[in-house]
Amino acid sequence: MTARLVARFERAFIALNRWLLIAMLAAMAAIIFANVVLRYLAGGSLVWAEEVARHLMIWLTFLGSGLALRHGAHIAIENLHDQLPSRLAQVLRGAIALTLAVFFVAMIVFGVSYVMRTMMQMTPATQIPFGYVYAAMPMGFAFLLVHLLLVARGYVDARRYPESADLDASAPHSP
Amino acid sequence: MSIVLFVSVTVLLVLGVPVAFAMMLAAVLAVLADGRFPLLVVLKEMFTGIDSFPLMAVPFFILAAELMTGGSLTAVLLRFANQFVGHRRGGLGHANVLALTLFSGISGSALADAAGPGAMMIRMMGEAGYSRAYAAALTAATSIVGPIIPPSIIMIVYALQDPRVSVAALFMAGIIPGLLIAIAMAVVNHVVSARRGYRGRDEQLSMRDQWLNAWRALPALLLPVVILGGIRGGIFTPTEASVVAVFYALLCGSLVYRSLELRSLPAIFVRASLLTATVLILVAASAAFSWVLTIETIPQQLATWIAGLNLPPLALLVAINLFLLAFGIFIEPLPGVMVLAPILAPVAAAAGIDPIHFAMVVIVNLTLGMITPPVGGLLFVTSVVARVPVSALTRELAPFMLAHLVVLALLIAIPPLSTWLPRLSGYAS
Numbered sequence: 127m128t129a130r131l132v133a134r135f136e137r138a139f140i141a142l143n144r145w146l147l148i149a150m151l152a153a154m155a156a157i158i159f160a161n162v163v164l165r166y167l168a169g170g171s172l173v174w175a176e177e178v179a180r181h182l183m184i185w186l187t188f189l190g191s192g193l194a195l196r197h198g199a200h201i202a203i204e205n206l207h208d209q210l211p212s213r214l215a216q217v218l219r220g221a222i223a224l225t226l227a228v229f230f231v232a233m234i235v236f237g238v239s240y241v242m243r244t245m246m247q248m249t250p251a252t253q254i255p256f257g258y259v260y261a262a263m264p265m266g267f268a269f270l271l272v273h274l275l276l277v278a279r280g281y282v283d284a285r286r287y288p289e290s291a292d293l294d295a296s297a298p299h300s301p
Numbered sequence: 302m303s304i305v306l307f308v309s310v311t312v313l314l315v316l317g318v319p320v321a322f323a324m325m326l327a328a329v330l331a332v333l334a335d336g337r338f339p340l341l342v343v344l345k346e347m348f349t350g351i352d353s354f355p356l357m358a359v360p361f362f363i364l365a366a367e368l369m370t371g372g373s374l375t376a377v378l379l380r381f382a383n384q385f386v387g388h389r390r391g392g393l394g395h396a397n398v399l400a401l402t403l404f405s406g407i408s409g410s411a412l413a414d415a416a417g418p419g420a421m422m423i424r425m426m427g428e429a430g431y432s433r434a435y436a437a438a439l440t441a442a443t444s445i446v447g448p449i450i451p452p453s454i455i456m457i458v459y460a461l462q463d464p465r466v467s468v469a470a471l472f473m474a475g476i477i478p479g480l481l482i483a484i485a486m487a488v489v490n491h492v493v494s495a496r497r498g499y500r501g502r503d504e505q506l507s508m509r510d511q512w513l514n515a516w517r518a519l520p521a522l523l524l525p526v527v528i529l530g531g532i533r534g535g536i537f538t539p540t541e542a543s544v545v546a547v548f549y550a551l552l553c554g555s556l557v558y559r560s561l562e563l564r565s566l567p568a569i570f571v572r573a574s575l576l577t578a579t580v581l582i583l584v585a586a587s588a589a590f591s592w593v594l595t596i597e598t599i600p601q602q603l604a605t606w607i608a609g610l611n612l613p614p615l616a617l618l619v620a621i622n623l624f625l626l627a628f629g630i631f632i633e634p635l636p637g638v639m640v641l642a643p644i645l646a647p648v649a650a651a652a653g654i655d656p657i658h659f660a661m662v663v664i665v666n667l668t669l670g671m672i673t674p675p676v677g678g679l680l681f682v683t684s685v686v687a688r689v690p691v692s693a694l695t696r697e698l699a700p701f702m703l704a705h706l707v708v709l710a711l712l713i714a715i716p717p718l719s720t721w722l723p724r725l726s727g728y729a730s
Contacts (some may be wrong), residue, residue: 147574148567151360158357158544162537176354183357183577184348187585190578191321193571199579200319201633205675207317222318229326233344240344263344292571 136276143193143269144292150186154179177251181259188266192273198287207285219282223274230271237264303597306331306590320633321579324586331593338596343589350588351581354540355461355468359409360577361543362452365524366408366417367573368550373560374521375418378403379425381518383502384511391494392501393429394439395487397422401443402483403518405450406525407550409457411671411679413576414447415440420686431499434697437687441672441679441694442701443486448634448668450479452528452543454580455634455664462642465656468539469532470728471664474657474719478665478712485704493700520553533726580635587639600644607648614652618659618713621645622666629670633678637667657728661719662712669705672698 161175194200207215241264245257280286309330313323328343378400386395404418419440426436448455451472460468493499506514527549528542537545554561594600612620629637642663649659671679674695684691712718 144567144571148570151364151570151574151577154357155361155364155544155547158361158541159548162541162544179357180352180354183360183581184351186360186574187351187578187581190574191582194575194578194582195319197575199575200321201579201583201678202317202319203314203631203676204317206315218316222316225318225326226322229322229329232329233325236340236344240341243341260344260348263348292568293575 132276139272139276140193140196143189147186147190147193150182150189154182154186157182174251177249181249181262184259185262185266188262189269191266192269192271195270196273196277196288197290197293198281198285199293204285215285216282219285223278223282226274227271227278230267230274233267234264234271237261237267240264302331302335302593303599305334306593306597310590314631320636321582321586324583324590324636328586328589328593342592346589346592347585350585353461355457355538356581356584358452358457358468358540358543359454359580360573361540361547362409362454362457363413363576363580364570364573365543365546365550366413367569367576368547368554368561369407369521369524370413370417373558374407374554375400375404375421377514377517377558378418378521379422381514384506384514386501388501388505389491390501391490391499393422393426394431394436394490394494394499397426397436397439398443398483398487398490401440402446402450402479403522405447405479407452407521407546408447409452409454410576410580411444411447411668412682414444415679415683416686419444419683423683423687432497432697433687434689434693435493435497437683437689437694438697438701439486439490440687441683442489442698442705443483444679444683445665445668445672445705446479446482449475449482449665451475451525452539452546453664455638455668456660457539458584458635459638459642459660459664462639463646463656463660465646465650466660467728470657470723470726471660472529472532472539473723473726473728474661475664476722477718478661478708481708481711481718482665482705485708486701489700489704517558520557524549524553583633583635584639587636590636591640591643594640594644600647603644604648604651608651612652614654615714617649617652618654618662621649622662622709622713625663625666626669629667630673631676632667632670633676634664634667634670637670638663641667655716655720657723658716658719662709665709665712669702669709672702672705 157175157179161171165171210218241257241260244260245255247256249256249259277287306327310323310327313326314320329340332338332340332343379396382399382403383396386392386399389395400418400422401414404414408414423433423436423440427433453475456471456475457468460466460471524546528546531537531542531545532539646656646659650656671677674680674691680691680694684694
């Protein structure tokens with residue numbers, strides 16, 4: 127019962143994460159491209175374009191990090207894990223997962239307090255509270271934490287990450 | 302404070318904590334141990350590190366390359382390259398070098414070269430009788446041109462760290478060194494192929510087929526021309542060029558190569574987002590890490606110490622390069638540039654070394670770290686896609702590494718190799 131609930135949550139969570147990333151990257155590209163076109167055709171540009179795209183990029187970075195963690199895409203030096211006996215390597219990975227989990231929780235806490243402090247400052251062009259932009263950090267670390275908990279077992283056990291249809295699609299097409 | 306920083310980052314890296322989180326955690330621990338600053342400063346520095354419009358060229362160039370390879374572009378480029386060099390000794394190896402070099406005009410990172418077109422070429426070389434380990438080594442070694450020939454993620458990041466150079470100037474500066482590296486790789490391929498009897502293909506393509514291949518490859522070959530021409534002509538900034546590249550790739554993939562389908566777009570966007578996140582989170586972490594160094598006045602202390610040595614420029618450059626080669630064995634190029642460029646670039650400039658020349662040498666040097674064991678990102682990616690153990694790959698890499706070092710020595714000794722093109726284009730430094 128719990129296992130099925132977790133699996134359902136996992137699927138929904140990944141779908142949400144994917145579509146947030148797709149929407150943000152597409153919006154960034156569309157906004158900046160529109161700005162270039164407008165500058166040449168209309169001689170003027172959107173004053174808010176650069177700021178909005180920059181803030182989307184920050185959200186993209188933090189919300190993308192969790193999904194990247196899920197597929198083991200962050201660079202790590204894992205030579206030690208190959209050298210150690212497998213039991214010891216598992217203990218080491220357990221310690222790493224625990225360290226990361228504690229670190230992510232701490233960053234969520236600091237992040238929230240940072241957001242609270244910056245709710246009164248407004249961004250120059252769009253006049254929204256800076257807190258909404260900084261919220262990318264606690265939210266990103268929360269996503270990281272959830273993804274870490276979902277993959278921790280496979281990682282600690284055998285340094286195994288869930289397969290990704292997105293990343294596998296990068297396998298080159300045959301001529 | 303800096304002791305805590307260095308010890309914790311070293312321990313965390315060796316244990317296998319992902320580089321980005323190891324650097325963040327080290328910065329947090331250093332700030333905690335010091336006690337003078339609120340922890341929020343780490344968050345603030347991470348945020349500031351990626352709150353940058355020039356940096357936006359990174360996701361866009363990544364997306365453009367993904368859109369291009371989402372189509373049948375790799376096959377097109379390889380066929381085009383093969384018709385020029387395929388009949389020579391070690392022909393398919395030469396085609397591999399040429400195709401990767403052409404592809405590096407579209408992609409901005411070495412990993413993209415090795416994982417995308419590289420994987421396919423290794424398979425084809427294997428089928429044609431080359432040893433897989435050799436094919437993988439050739440691909441890994443040649444993928445170094447990815448970030449040297451523009452566009453280049455590492456150059457975008459470097460230009461943010463050193464106000465003396467611009468992205469546009471570095472893009473121009475990379476062309477000749479990139480071509481030199483490609484030539485060096487082809488020379489090694491020629492020598493090894495002669496010794497092992499790797500043959501070229503026998504049949505000759507008809508003139509009509511050759512033109513057809515060239516025609517198909519043309520849109521892809523034009524992309525770097527659009528990017529560089531646009532920047533050079535002052536039509537757009539590097540960031541704008543990168544977004545133009547995205548829409549150009551979209552058009553090429555859907556209209557010209559007709560291999561880009563609407564339903565494959567979500568996966569391409571997710572893939573580009575994930576690559577972007579891994580790169581930019583590393584930039585954010587490096588920014589926090591570097592902030593601790595700056596607070597501790599490490600850069601100034603190091604600069605004073607180096608200036609005290611009173612080395613002539615060339616000796617200084619050689620010394621810095623030896624240090625970077627040792628450093629690059631353990632550290633990825635991106636955090637390497639983030640942490641070291643702000644420290645070393647002022648020292649080099651004060652010693653009278655041209656900033657563009659220095660930037661080029663540092664970038665090539667640190668990128669070589671990607672193929673040196675034990676810690677080479679390119680080594681692992683290639684070993685995975687080629688299904689060859691890292692040890693076999695490393696053995697085959699030796700002659701290529703030697704050739705890389707020769708090119709690096711040339712770049713160090715002959716500044717115009719890096720500075721001539723940017724000068725010609727009006728980017729004086």
